[in-house]
Amino acid sequence: MTRATDPTAFPTPLVLAGAGKMGAALLRGWLAGGLDPAAVTVVDPQPAPEIAGLCAERALRLNPHADGPAGALVLGIKPQVLDAAAPALSPWIGPDTLVVSILAGKTIADLKRRLPAARAVVRAMPNLPASIGRGATGAVGSPEVGPQARAGAERLLASSGLVAWLDDEALIDAVTAVSGSGPAYVFLLAEALAEAGVAAGLPPDLSAQLARATIAGAGALLDADTREAGQLRRDVTSPGGTTAAALAVLMREGAVPDLMREAVAAAKRRAGELSG
Numbered sequence: 573m574t575r576a577t578d579p580t581a582f583p584t585p586l587v588l589a590g591a592g593k594m595g596a597a598l599l600r601g602w603l604a605g606g607l608d609p610a611a612v613t614v615v616d617p618q619p620a621p622e623i624a625g626l627c628a629e630r631a632l633r634l635n636p637h638a639d640g641p642a643g644a645l646v647l648g649i650k651p652q653v654l655d656a657a658a659p660a661l662s663p664w665i666g667p668d669t670l671v672v673s674i675l676a677g678k679t680i681a682d683l684k685r686r687l688p689a690a691r692a693v694v695r696a697m698p699n700l701p702a703s704i705g706r707g708a709t710g711a712v713g714s715p716e717v718g719p720q721a722r723a724g725a726e727r728l729l730a731s732s733g734l735v736a737w738l739d740d741e742a743l744i745d746a747v748t749a750v751s752g753s754g755p756a757y758v759f760l761l762a763e764a765l766a767e768a769g770v771a772a773g774l775p776p777d778l779s780a781q782l783a784r785a786t787i788a789g790a791g792a793l794l795d796a797d798t799r800e801a802g803q804l805r806r807d808v809t810s811p812g813g814t815t816a817a818a819l820a821v822l823m824r825e826g827a828v829p830d831l832m833r834e835a836v837a838a839a840k841r842r843a844g845e846l847s848g
Contacts, residue, residue, distance in 0.1 A: 581727065582602060582611070582644075582727050583644035583670050583721075584608070584643045585611050585613065585642050586607070586642060586643060586644050586646070587614075587642040587644070587645045587646070587664050588613070588615065589615045589647050589648060589649055589657065589664075590615070590616055590649030591614050592649075593703060594703070595649075596620070596623055597702050597732055598646065598648065598674075598698075598702070598729075598731060599612070599614070599623075600626075601702075601705060601731030601732050603630060605731050609632050612632045612633070613632070613633040613634075613636060613642070614632055614634050614635070615635055615660075615664075616634075617635065638663035638664050640666070641663075641665060641666025641667075641668070641669050642666075642669050643668075643669065644669065644724060644728065645661065645670070645672070646673075646674070646728060647671065647672065647674065647683075648674055649675065650675075651677050654678060654683075654686055662687060662688075662689060667691060669689075669691075670721045670725060671683065671693045671694070672725050672729070673694070673696065674696050674697070674698055676748070676752075676843075676846065677843070678847075680695050680714050680741060683695070691714070692717045692718070692721045693717070694711055694721075694725040695711070695741065696709050696710065696729055696735075697709060697710045697744055697751070698732055698733075698752075699752050699753075699755055701733065701755060702733055703732075706733050708736070708751040709734065709736065709751075710736050710737075710743070710744060710747030710748075711735055711736070712737070712739075712741045712744060713725065713737075722737075744843070744847075745847065746836075749837070749838075749843060750836060752843075753839045757832075758791075762784055762787050765787070766783040766784075767779075
């Protein structure tokens with residue numbers, strides 16, 4: 573395998589360690605984005621049948637012995653198995669290897685302690701919509717991550733959606749609380765809206781269908797429209813109308829905004845505890 577020199581190309585040879593839900597989503601994004609299958613190695617001692625099938629179908633190397641440092645090593649393993657996996661992963665790391673970690677709760681310092689050969693390390697926090705290419709990922713690099721390494725990490729992570737770079741690793745906990753956990757907040761809203769529809773007299777299936785389509789449509793509009801969320805909310809709210817009546821309840825004494833601040837603060841606090 574040859575090493576990529578174009579800073580806009582995927583860094584290769586590329587090793588994916590851990591092809592679980594998020595690792596598999598990244599892998600599919602890379603292949604869809606034109607990455608040469610011959611440049612990819614998947615390391616997973618118990619690959620899911622669909623991953624084993626994908627590797628066979630696209631001629632990806634699966635669980636070979638390390639045959640030299642990778643251009644990039646992407647860590648998609650479970651955080652709790654890092655210590656056990658580190659000795660087997662170390663041979664893939666050379667002085668020029670870019671290490672990209674999506675391990676929740678593992679700091680750059682943690683990774684460097686377990687993988688002493690690692691120099692340029694990017695810590696990233698993707699979220700569940702990355703599995704359909706609509707994710708939001710916060711990323712931060714160690715001091716050794718220069719422009720070319722950052723471009724390589726961007727190429728790897730952008731296959732799953734938006735990538736937002738942070739100047740301070742401490743902000744990862746806030747990213748976790750907002751975008752990492754955020755999809756669950758939206759799913760809860762869909763549940764609550766559907767239940768409220770049933771309480772208002774709609775059949776359960778119809779209410780769930782309407783709630784799901786409404787939230788999906790509103791999200792698509794928010795993505796497509798350049799106006800801020802607050803402006804969109806104001807534009808859809810006619811004075812004295814039905815939406816205004818509902819929002820008067822949701823925003824009574826700051827109910828929803830205050831609850832959201834409290835929820836994000838709790839998630840951020842817990843993220844810090846897990847990283848400690």
